[in-house]
């Protein structure tokens with residue numbers, strides 16, 4: 001068997017997206033309303049959302065932590081993968097984003113399963129008890145990722161799931177002169193994640209690259 005990997009191109013992404021469950025009418029409306037409200041369209045792709053849902057289901061996750069709510073898209077998607085008594089605790093720094101997300105979460109089919117925590121992940125995560133979550137999803141300020149990883153090692157139970165977005169640094173991972181100021185932080189975090197023995201992890205080439213790991 002060959003150890004060679006296939007280089008995943010735009011064409012492959014389009015191909016797999018066409019074969020993945022897309023957004024339902026509610027999520028399409030949420031995105032339209034968010035764009036109207038001038039909230040940036042930087043939510044995860046529907047394909048990545050499906051991967052995250054499948055992993056949460058396989059992990060039988062009930063309690064999920066998210067840093068970076070934005071419009072509530074990924075929180076709603078993740079909550080839908082949980083049992084009825086499941087819960088997503090999602091943390092958002094920007095009041096405008098938190099307001100929008102709360103409004104749309106309240107209208108969603110998983111209204112009772114999501115709590116929006118206002119503030120920075122840097123402070124809010126510290127308030128979550130040890131081993132109180134089955135999974136975490138980090139999708140906020142990249143310079144905060146090392147601290148969020150440290151906190152999530154405390155909060156997520158052994159066997160729990162780690163998901164961290166943007167391992168490919170907005171497509172600029174290998175750029176000699178990246179335009180996005182967060183690229184160096186992502187590169188440093190990728191090295192940190194790879195050197196963290198408490199999480200058995202790998203970067204999935206989906207979306208902008210998503211770390212997937214299991215807490216040892």
Ligand SMILES: C[S@@+](CC[C@H](N)C(=O)[O-])C[C@H]1O[C@@H](n2cnc3c(N)ncnc32)[C@H](O)[C@@H]1O
Pocket residue numbers: 042043044067068069070071072073074075091092093094097119120121122139140141144
């Ligand atoms: C990429 S978006 C999140 C997208 C969302 N997870 C989704 O896929 O639907 C990043 C969000 O993180 C928020 N954010 C930035 N710094 C933060 C911090 N220190 N703590 C919590 N949220 C933060 C931003 O305001 C923004 O709403």
